[in-house]
Amino acid sequence: MYTLVNRLIANMETIIREGTPKTPYVRLDGENGLVEIKGRSIPENSVEFYKPIIDWLEKFGEEPAAETGVNIQLEYFNTSSSKCILDIFKRLELIHKKGNKVEINWYYEEDDEDMFEAGEDYQSIINVPFKMIEMEE
Amino acid sequence: MGFELKNWYTEKKQGEVVLEYNGSITSDLISEALDSIEKSLNLKNEKNRVRKKVYNVFVECLQNLYHHVDLPPVTAPVEQESNFGIIILSKDGTFYRISTGNFVKKEKLSYIKDRIDQVNSLSDEEVRMLYRDILSNEEFSDKGGGGLGMLDIVRKTGNKLEYYFYEFDDEYIFFSLDVYIS
Numbered sequence: 034m035y036t037l038v039n040r041l042i043a044n045m046e047t048i049i050r051e052g053t054p055k056t057p058y059v060r061l062d063g064e065n066g067l068v069e070i071k072g073r074s075i076p077e078n079s080v081e082f083y084k085p086i087i088d089w090l091e092k093f094g095e096e097p098a099a100e101t102g103v104n105i106q107l108e109y110f111n112t113s114s115s116k117c118i119l120d121i122f123k124r125l126e127l128i129h130k131k132g133n134k135v136e137i138n139w140y141y142e143e144d145d146e147d148m149f150e151a152g153e154d155y156q157s158i159i160n161v162p163f164k165m166i167e168m169e170e
Numbered sequence: 171m172g173f174e175l176k177n178w179y180t181e182k183k184q185g186e187v188v189l190e191y192n193g194s195i196t197s198d199l200i201s202e203a204l205d206s207i208e209k210s211l212n213l214k215n216e217k218n219r220v221r222k223k224v225y226n227v228f229v230e231c232l233q234n235l236y237h238h239v240d241l242p243p244v245t246a247p248v249e250q251e252s253n254f255g256i257i258i259l260s261k262d263g264t265f266y267r268i269s270t271g272n273f274v275k276k277e278k279l280s281y282i283k284d285r286i287d288q289v290n291s292l293s294d295e296e297v298r299m300l301y302r303d304i305l306s307n308e309e310f311s312d313k314g315g316g317g318l319g320m321l322d323i324v325r326k327t328g329n330k331l332e333y334y335f336y337e338f339d340d341e342y343i344f345f346s347l348d349v350y351i352s
Contacts, residue, residue: 146219150298158302
């Protein structure tokens, strides 16, 4: 079992998914400790969309990079995505709890109060360094 | 006098209609409708903040229909399609109005009414707190929102939900919901 897990980690693939009108661009790069989600997230079935990402993070969490940078730059998202995004953060929180460096960067456009407040929601729920970054339009 | 769908339409189409649809609410339809309102000049000329709010709330309203609507009653003056719903986005003066309409069985009335009344009774701060509470504590169904949809709409628009139930026949009511964004 141990060797199997090791092999999985060694072969941890980088996942890149291009954005679509309903789903965001996603980049999961284990080697460089990079998690990026950009664009909009409004699929009807968010659980289905996010499951491979959650699975990847679970595997990554078994032997994470020394530092993990997380960039979330969403235009907007639906309520069914909101829970999945929280699930991602909970996975990252576990990695952080084990003593690994994790930082979440939450990007929002300067006049976008909704995306700012959404960032605040997550910041209040999870215990990971969480930076709010304002972008000029 | 019984419920007249025509009159309902006339009322909801006051102002400039950006998008109007009635029929089956499918995943593809939601993509097409969003694509279509993104091309609307009215919205293109709006501030970023308003434009995104309209897109976001519009999608939430449509997905609410997508997850919850049923077959219309056989006697309704509409096509017999599963997932039947109506959505109208209009710009009326200084605000945007999103109106949805769908037929529901009478037994669902009190559930929907209680849900909306509860959300409407909350202050902005209470809405925010309840949203966070549900987000962090409740298991979501595969369908999605776990009750966050209505709450999210009220939070983003800062306005109460306006709803009406029209008696259609012994079995069905027509549920009408208006959301205002300014």
